Every structure is written in C-alpha cells, then in structure tokens.
Amino acid sequence: DIQMTQSPSSLSASVGDRVTVTCRASQGISNYLAWYQQKPGKVPKLLIYAASTLQSGVPSRFSGSGSGTDFTLTISSLQPEDVATYYCQKYNSAPFTFGPGTKVDIK
Amino acid sequence: EVQLVESGGGVVRPGGSLRLSCAASGFNFHDYGMSWVRQAPGKGLEWVSGVYWNGDNPGYVDSVKGRFTISRDNAKNSLYLQMNSLRAEDTALYHCASGYLDAFDMWGQGTMVTVSS
Numbered sequence: 001d002i003q004m005t006q007s008p009s010s011l012s013a014s015v016g017d018r019v020t021v022t023c024r025a026s027q028g029i030s031n032y033l034a035w036y037q038q039k040p041g042k043v044p045k046l047l048i049y050a051a052s053t054l055q056s057g058v059p060s061r062f063s064g065s066g067s068g069t070d071f072t073l074t075i076s077s078l079q080p081e082d083v084a085t086y087y088c089q090k091y092n093s094a095p096f097t098f099g100p101g102t103k104v105d106i107k
Numbered sequence: 108e109v110q111l112v113e114s115g116g117g118v119v120r121p122g123g124s125l126r127l128s129c130a131a132s133g134f135n136f137h138d139y140g141m142s143w144v145r146q147a148p149g150k151g152l153e154w155v156s157g158v159y160w161n162g163d164n165p166g167y168v169d170s171v172k173g174r175f176t177i178s179r180d181n182a183k184n185s186l187y188l189q190m191n192s193l194r195a196e197d198t199a200l201y202h203c204a205s206g207y208l209d210a211f212d213m214w215g216q217g218t219m220v221t222v223s224s
Contacts, residue, residue, distance in 0.1 A: 001169070034210035036152070043202065043217070044144075044152060049210035087152055091210060094166030096142065096154040 002027045004090055006099035012107045019075040021102045023088035028068045032092035035064055035073045038101075039084045047086075048073065080106055109133035111203050111215030118221045123193050129186040129203030129215055137181040140207025143188050145199035146217075153199075156188060157207035166207070170196070193222045 003026040013019050023033065031051040036044040046055045048064035051071055061076045075082055083106055088099040115127040127143070142157035156177040158165045165177045176189040186203050198221050204211035 036211075038152075043214045044211075045214075046210055046212045049212075055210075055212065085151075089152075089154075089210070091206070091208060093208075094154075094157065095168045096157065096166075096207075098152040098154065101151045 001095055002029065002090060002097060004088060004097050004099040006086075006088060006102050008102060009100065010103040010105075012105050013078050014107045015078055015080060017078045019078050019082075019104060021073040021086050021088075021104075023066075023071040023073070023099050025069045025071075025090055029090045029092045031067050032090055033064075033066065033071050034089045034091060035062075036087045036089065036098075037082075037084045038087065044087065075104075078104070078106070109213050111205070111213055113201060113203055113215045113218035116201065116218030116220045118223060119193055120224050121194060121222055123222070124189070124191045125193065125220060127188040127190065127201055127203075127218055127220075131184045131186070131203075131205075134205075134213070136184040139205045140209060141179060141186045142204050142207050142211060143177065143186075144202045144204050144211070144214075145197075145220075146202070147196075147199040150199075155201070158186075159207060190220070193220075195222050198222050 033051045035048040038044045052064045085101045085103045110132045112130045143155040156167045174192045178187045200217040202217040205213040
C-alpha cells in the first residue's frame with residue numbers, strides 16, 4: 001500500500017506569515033490528493049482536491065500544488081482562525097490513506 | 108441543508124459486534140460513493156471502508172478486512188457498517204463521509220465506538 005507522510009508534524013507561526021506544509025506519497029498518485037483542515041473538536045473540512053483545486057467557500061489564502069509524489073499546502077497569510085491540524089489524503093485507489101497530520105498554531 | 112447523521116455507536120466488549128448507520132439528507136445520496144473514516148482519541152484520521160454509489164466494489168483497510176462489512180440502501184438514503192470481532196484498537200469516533208475514489212466533501216459528526224472489557 002502507498003504510505004503518506006507529512007512534514008513538519010507541527011509548526012508555530014505568526015499572524016500574517018506564509019506557511020507551507022508538505023505531503024509525500026511513497027508512490028506516484030498523479031494529482032489524486034486532497035487536503036483537509038480539522039479544528040479542535042470539529043469535523044474535518046475539505047480544503048483542496050485534485051492537488052490544487054480550491055473547494056467552494058475556502059478562502060483564497062489557501063493553495064495547493066504538486067503532482068506525482070510531492071505535494072504542498074500553502075497558507076499565504078496565516079490567520080488566527082487557521083489554527084488546526086491539516087491532513088493530506090490520497091484517493092486514487094483504496095486504501096484512501098491520510099497523512100499523519102500537521103498541527104498549525106499561532107506563535 | 109446537507110446532513111450526515113451517524114448512529115449505532117456504544118460500548119462493546121472485545122469480540123462483540125455493532126452496526127453503525129449513517130442517514131443522509133439534503134443531497135442526492137444515490138449519486139455519491141460513500142466512506143467510513145475513524146479517529147481514535149487524540150489520533151489522526153483513518154479511512155476504514157467505502158463503497159460505490161451503487162453498492163459495488165466495497166473497499167476496506169487491511170486491519171478490518173474480514174471483520175467489517177459496508178453496505179448501503181439508496182432507497183433509505185442510508186449507509187451502514189457492520190462491525191464484528193471488535194478489538195480494543197477499533198475504539199474511535201466513526202464518521203461517514205461522501206466520497207469513494209473522490210475527495211470527501213461532506214462529513215457527519217460521528218458516532219463513538221468503545222471496545223473495552
């Protein structure tokens with residue numbers, strides 16, 4: 001099975017900072033990659049699908065890029081409401097594995 | 108309003124069984140593949156099982172193969188997960204979500220399953 005890794009596992013940044021989270025698949029998955037945001041005590045929310053397509057209603061400060069095995073989630077200007085854990089997920093074939101998550105908070 | 112409402116969780120002893128249900132409303136359930144995703148307390152997300160819009164081609168994570176069975180009833184707008192031979196490591200909050208070979212764009216609040224003697 002394809003394994004998903006994320007780095008860093010956590011980060012702390014200031015409001016307004018540019019934040020980057022990376023996700024790596026152990027084998028190529030084309031662009032079948034989604035990013036989710038999970039705030040504490042809340043249900044996961046889809047942010048990006050097809051590696052770079054923003055889900056409707058998601059702020060434009062979020063963006064995604066990559067293809068094959070290496071992917072990136074970028075928050076262009078971190079806001080207090082972005083404090084959350086971010087997960088990547090492959091969905092090209094079962095099992096639809098999630099990455100271990102990256103916890104983002106405010107410095 | 109789109110809603111996915113899970114039920115059926117509870118406390119069960121190791122080796123026991125539970126059947127989870129997910130009631131969908133506010134969207135064309137029969138058009139969507141559906142999945143179950145679980146989250147153990149303080150841990151990350153784990154896809155458990157999923158099924159095509161028509162019930163075909165069910166998939167499972169290795170750790171539940173042979174123990175869990177996914178099904179759906181499009182006439183009732185419902186998704187199910189039959190869980191047998193439960194283990195302590197199955198303890199988690201179980202969410203249903205829309206998506207199977209797609210990103211998961213709708214999620215329920217989840218139902219808690221606790222496996223403990």
